[in-house]
């Protein structure tokens with residue numbers, strides 16, 4: 001409880017406490033991935049009954065982005081099950097980015113490893129965020145994936161940063177790791193030259209047919225503890241409740257928000273596993289007094305207005321203290 005309390009205090013110093021950023025995730029190319037991530041139903045190595053799909057048509061992606069916008073998402077994330085994008089895919093990817101941007105949404109993609117020229121091309125197309133998770137600690141990593149190294153992942157994150165994009169990177173807990181591995185993952189992320197702007201924390205979704213299908217359940221409080229530590233270590237990052245939310249009851253989700261989670265995925269599907277539907281999320285938000293965070297606008301006028309507001313507020317005695325003296 002001390003940890004959750006501290007995390008909430010840190011959270012209030014950097015964010016509006018009752019706002020949660022909302023993204024929608026779409027799988028733009030499903031299954032048949034050559035990698036061997038042991039948790040993933042999209043790996044071609046495991047028989048999970050998942051239907052493979054080719055790269056989606058640009059128009060279909062844009063239709064999904066419009067729907068995401070209509071339910072209040074401010075960011076549209078597109079994921080492809082690839083080791084890395086091929087050059088022949090790049091023109092389509094670029095059209096998707098440009099189209100989603102034109103709808104007024106922030107853009108995010110997760111396409112596997114990126115070379116410096118690919119990262120540069122995505123940035124030039126207007127991609128705001130690139131997602132590439134570290135997954136777990138450096139020590140536990142080879143128990144989970146053998147087809148790419150932890151260093152490969154750091155390399156891609158570096159290419160993304162060098163190209164000038166924002167980084168979304170987190171991991172998965174509940175994969176049979178030790179508490180020290182969860183800490184190791186968070187320390188690794190927090191000690192990147194610049195911590196990720198967005199940190200998805202996933203609870204393993206055990207999918208039949210994957211090597212992780214029978215792993216022991218993680219105590220939900222361990223998950224909440226992980227969110228709290230992520231908030232404290234990366235005070236300015238959005239900490240996102242990602243996969244596994246379907247299995248969390250509302251009380252657990254509320255405790256995660258209390259511990260500093262301030263971003264979720266809206267929508268029925270999270271890549272290939274289901275996600276609580278948007279209406280249920282909206283109702284939960286209403287009951288908790290949470291509002292979706294408006295899209296961050298980085299224009300000069302907005303920066304000036306926010307700075308002026310902050311200066312004014314700092315000159316006035318606090319009219320709304322965060323805490324009151326109950327005694």
Ligand code: SF4
Nearest residue numbers: 033035037040043081
């Ligand atoms: S997590 Fe990504 S890279 Fe790994 S198997 Fe799944 S789709 Fe492929």
